[in-house]
Amino acid sequence: MTSNKPRIRMNLSSEPVRNRRLFFAGSGALAAGILFAAAAGGWLLARVHGRVRSVRSELVRLERLETDARAEIRTYDQENEKFVKASKADVDRVNEVIERKAFSWVDFLTLMEEALPGPSYILSLSPLSTEKAFMEIKFKVASTDVDELKRFIQELEKLRFRPIRVLSQARGDGGELVSDIVVGYERRK
Numbered sequence: 001m002t003s004n005k006p007r008i009r010m011n012l013s014s015e016p017v018r019n020r021r022l023f024f025a026g027s028g029a030l031a032a033g034i035l036f037a038a039a040a041g042g043w044l045l046a047r048v049h050g051r052v053r054s055v056r057s058e059l060v061r062l063e064r065l066e067t068d069a070r071a072e073i074r075t076y077d078q079e080n081e082k083f084v085k086a087s088k089a090d091v092d093r094v095n096e097v098i099e100r101k102a103f104s105w106v107d108f109l110t111l112m113e114e115a116l117p118g119p120s121y122i123l124s125l126s127p128l129s130t131e132k133a134f135m136e137i138k139f140k141v142a143s144t145d146v147d148e149l150k151r152f153i154q155e156l157e158k159l160r161f162r163p164i165r166v167l168s169q170a171r172g173d174g175g176e177l178v179s180d181i182v183v184g185y186e187r188r189k
Contacts, residue, residue, distance in 0.1 A: 108137075108185055115155035116141075117148050123178065134186050138167075142176040149179055161185055 112122065123140040143149045149169075156164055167180040 111159050115152060115159055117151050119144050120148055120152055136184050138182045140178055140180055142178050149177060156183060
């Protein structure tokens with residue numbers, strides 16, 4: 001009896017590759033896919049490696065630029081400090097001139113005149129230092145005797161001239177007592 005059922009073969013070793021075309025086509029497609037993937041990966045790797053190399057060279061260039069910029073900033077800072085130090089004296093002189101122009105000599109001399117006893121008189125007067133609201137002034141005063149000088153100093157203290165320092169005393173040609181005095185004068189508003 002013959003049946004129409006297909007026969008199942010259990011021993012594959014007798015005909016190992018019955019569908020050779022399908023096997024070769026699948027193997028070839030797989031190999032071609034692997035080769036294509038390897039080629040694409042190699043091309044991609046070469047391209048990325050080239051970009052990495054260009055990025056690294058750009059980073060090196062930027063680091064050099066940053067170093068140069070920092071050096072230039074340091075140079076400018078040093079030049080600026082030198083300029084500030086060099087111009088400080090000029091600025092201070094200009095500020096002193098402005099302060100002296102703003103100083104009310106009329107008020108100061110009026111107070112000095114009020115403090116001077118009758119026969120005493122001022123021989124010379126010169127400002128020593130100025131600050132915003134304070135000026136130190138050196139002057140020579142001629143008085144008849146020590147008591148008159150003491151009265152003058154007491155009057156200066158009453159008018160808030162501080163500090164008052166008598167630097168030297170000597171007798172003048174006419175027998176008057178000549179004293180070098182330094183006073184501090186604070187401007188009143």
